[in-house]
Amino acid sequence: MNVLPVILWSDALVWLMALAALVLGLLSRRQPPLAAAWRRVGRSRPGMAAATVVAVFVVVGLLDSLHYRPALDTPAAGASAAPAYAIETLSVLDALAVPLRLRGEKTYSAPLATHAFAKETQEIRAADGSVQQVRDFPRLRFGGAHLLREEAPAEATDGDTANANAGVSRRTADPSATTDASPVSSAMAPSALPATSAMSEKAAALAAARQYDISRRVGVAVLSALIVWAGVVVWVVQLLARRESLAFAEVGRRLWRGETVFAWRAVLLTLAAIALVVAPMLALAGDYHVFGTDKVGQDVFYQVLKSVRTALVIGLVTTLTTLPLAIFFGLAAGYFRGWIDDLIQYLYTTLNSIPGVLLIAAAVLMMQVLIDTHPQWFATAAERADLRLLALCFILGLTSWTGLARLLRGEAMKLRELEFVQAAQSFGVSDLRIIARHILPNVMHIVVIALVMDFSSLVLAEAVLSYVGIGVDPTMISFGTMINNARLELAREPAVWWSLAAAFTFMVALVLAANLLADAVRDAFDARLVGSS
Amino acid sequence: MSHEIDFAVQPRQTPPRGESVLSVRGLRTGFAAGRTTLTAVAGIDFTLHAGETFALLGESGCGKSVAALSLMRLLPPAGRILGGEVRFAGRDLLRLSEAEMRAVRGRGVSMIFQEPATSLNPVLRVGEQIIEALPGGMGRADARERALALLAAAGIADPARRIDAYPFQMSGGMKQRVMIAEALAGEPQVLIADEPTTALDVTIQAQILDLLARLQAERGMGILLITHDLGVVARAAQRVGVMYAGEIVEEAPRAMFFAAPRHPYTRKLFAALPDGVGRGHRLETIPGQVPPLSAMPAGCRFAPRCAHAETRCTLAAPAWREVAPGHRVRCHRVDEVALAASAVSAPLAAEMAASGTAQAAHVGSAASSQEFRIQEFTAQEAAVQVSAVQVSSIVPEGTEVGSALTAPSPLLEVRDLAVHFPIRQGWLRRAVGAVRAVDGVSLALERGRTLALVGESGCGKTSVGKAVLQLIASTAGEVKLDGRILTGLSRSALRPLRRRMQMVFQDPFASLNPRLSVGEIIAEGMQALGLGRAEASPAAAVAALLAQVGLDPAAAGRYPHEFSGGQRQRIAIARALAVQPELIVCDEPTSALDVSVQAQILNLLGSLQADLGLAYLLITHNFAVVEHLAHEVAVMYLGRIVERGTVGEVLHSPRHPYTQALLAAVPRIGSADEAPPPALSGEMPSPANPPAGCHFHPRCPRAGAECRTAYPAPVAVSATHTVYCVLNAR
Structure with missing residues (x-):
């Protein structure tokens, strides 16, 4: 396929960070204390289970960070003409999730539903050719559309089928046009009885078919997930057996009893749990809306997947902004003391004394005005949303470095009195070099701990800010915007709960996993705890 | 119940x-x-x-x-x-x-701990902490009465006032007294005292x-x-x-x-004490180190390090043997050991061979447990290496060292050095006073000599060392290194002089950066001062230095946590030697080490001085170390030198009452059966507010009226022996 790769700023940063994490990982292999600490993380069972969950989220996020613009089909233009590219910026995840992305319904539908959530007035052509108006829940265009398909297309009105066949995105469809267009006509009444009985028969058949189809798919998915998982287990055991040159059965027994140094059992069990949850979802996602659809008919599962990247970018890019500031100011204040310390302390006490949300709101609003008055800066909407996301990250970062800086200042004050620093001073080593060589490596454990602990709080901060309306661009899907949109839906009767529930579940899963991982990392890196255990 | x-x-x-x-x-x-x-x-x-x-x-x-x-x-x-x-x-x-x-x-059963600073809760008054330890069912007034009695029993002066003090308002000795009062609160029949005086000064x-x-x-x-x-x-x-x-x-x-220790380990411990052995003599050391818990040798646990070990020692653990009433030993070869000792110098070669095989056995067992251990060279081996390699290659000016000894100008000259730390108060941070850590100290040190600076903690001796190295700024006075004034020089002007003087610190665990490999630690000074060692690459220089301090050159790739305290101190010495200094300030170089390891380090320092002509400014509170290593001694009290002279003069005929009290407080093994002399009463006053007149007069048993009015002028007892005390003027 002919595509134009697009590198958004946040993509570059996300991949840069993935690369940096890789390099850091390789570097810490050479540093025995750090390597030992990471090995302790590897031994922690909850930590490694959480890491597995986080890794799945990270893979989704990374797939969503490879952007491109597809080429438009321009049959008229010759080969010589420059290829035209769609205005829409897509990611690899979008390409993989085409069924989710393109199969929009008109409006709300419950998870795994075959019919819409609200009644509509439909025109049904009877056998004698007369047109009847019926008010009922319409079949969904895509959700469970393959069930009893032979009747469905014939029954549907021309307009609807045409609309569905075109498969144009949901934007072109006007949901309000067809729903509840007219009040129920009295002409319908005489023939209502036979029609409804026939319809209820059909509905029962459809429900049975749906039931059967879903359980068949779930069954197949669970089975294949288990088979794949078993394959992974065998592969891991073989790998371990080869590396430690032990018998296959022996390694298997150790792994089963959780006696391996690396917490393989926790990782594999988590993988099994993930596979058992994800495989049925994937199997159903092709023809159903697993988590239903939202107000404009967009699949909630797709929204959840897209939110993962936003959360990761917020969490990671913000930390990237925070770290240099916190490390530089914290270490400089603690090492140099005197007026430098005073200056930095005044800076962060001032920052800390302004309510954080107000500061962020002010900055975000200013930035929004800037973006709105300069539309020419952005080629696509995606670029604009991306820049807004990054700006949010920087604003969050600029306001949240103070905590870590204060921690590092205290630690640097302690370290500068240590004798190896004085030994370096007696060699006439320059101050910046002492900070880089003697102080920074000795506070890295604090930095690592702060990094993983802050991640989850930043993801939650985004949700709060988007809820308040000063978060990410409204066109950008994030947990915060999902929750914000779902707010009003809860007031409906019956409530539309799935949008909120899906956003909530996934966000909690991500944050909980990140927190558990943070705990394991802290336990492994904190020297005091290491000594006691 | x-x-x-x-x-x-x-x-x-x-x-x-x-x-x-x-x-x-x-x-x-x-x-x-x-x-x-x-x-x-x-x-x-x-x-x-x-x-x-x-x-x-x-x-x-x-x-x-x-x-x-x-x-x-x-x-x-x-x-x-x-x-x-x-x-x-x-x-x-x-x-x-x-x-x-x-x-x-x-x-x-109750217990007192080593570190009085951490065994008391800093936010509770000491009275409350003692009352907490009293048995229940006592009224408030009774409990307070009891706590007062306990404090008095623990020798706290003015307990009625001290009972409401917080721990931070007390000195270390007083805190330990409070801890003892607390331990006595329950009227225990057994008191366990875990290193109760290790953190305290001799007095x-x-x-x-x-x-x-x-x-x-x-x-x-x-x-x-x-x-x-x-x-x-x-x-x-x-x-x-x-x-x-x-x-x-x-x-x-x-x-x-x-009188008659019987186990080889005990005998070695006694032999390793620097007490009584004169300067220049090599101390006996115990090769190797205490085996790790994971690799305990079968049989006698001391066998791998024992000079008398034979096959049965490595096979079976020895049983108790009663050698005299109440005197029991666990050793297969008690009788042979006693015999070997009675024949004063046992054939050294056989002993060396035995220790050699024992060493090999130890290394083998360690390797089997996959526990990495640097094979520690014995001090003798190190000495051989040093004399063979170093004198010619590392110090080419070795011949000049000898002539410099006779030269009149000292290597280091300190005149009226003062280091005051301002006490700032109020929110404008105005200085309202000063802690006079060092208050007019003059010293001179020649090449190849050792000057020991002795005193209790807080007397300012470490500040003198750091001010000499220009690690802290001096308030007044001047420091001259080889005739060049160091005080007031800019960082860049100091830089070329830095390589001529280095420091070895007290705590070998804090003085090495845990994140750098040993090679990087040693090479840091050479890099910072831009020294390319003449003979070869930095790696070769590091290897030579490691060999010089008696470590395996392969240690360069390892990290500090893999080494024992003594080995770390060797690394710290190698780091200082890397820039070929002429003066090394040794700040309590052995106080964090065990006796047997201390002997190794003292031997190393001694042989390095002999071979390289180094001058040491030795800062210590341990008179045994002073006696073993130093040529001259200066005794410091509250920021000033109170007595100065050669080792023989100061240690054997001290003239200042403080020096006499310090020496009397040192527990001597030889005088075990004599009644210990009365301890010096009181504690050192705060250097922020030193007493008028002679600083020592409030604690001096012989102080007279004139001691309270003016600081005593120096009195020359001999050409080299000076004392600041009016008692000697008469």
């Missing part, structure tokens, strides 16, 4: 003297490490009698503190008591429930040991004294048990112990 009532209600009966109050049989304690348990205390037996002090003597890591904590059942979470019996008041403490045990702690140590002896005499307590210091044992204990690698290897009454 009945026991608890017993303890609370029964009037305290002093058990008759000589009756056993605590008897330990086969106590075994270990630490859970993963799925295995490492045994730290491997079956120790001892009995403690009422009114008696039993000392558990041993080097760090031999399990003596773990044994004490096991008795109290206060082990850290990973600790496990694996077996044995601790009989106290007719019951086995190891079988009591936790609730019953709580009634025993404090009231039956305070003498006070605390006297206090413990007095309290013991009054109350008839049994004291279990845990220490690494033979001097403390000599001063305070009646019976001694020597621990090595989790076992007691020798047990004897004090007199017999000091």
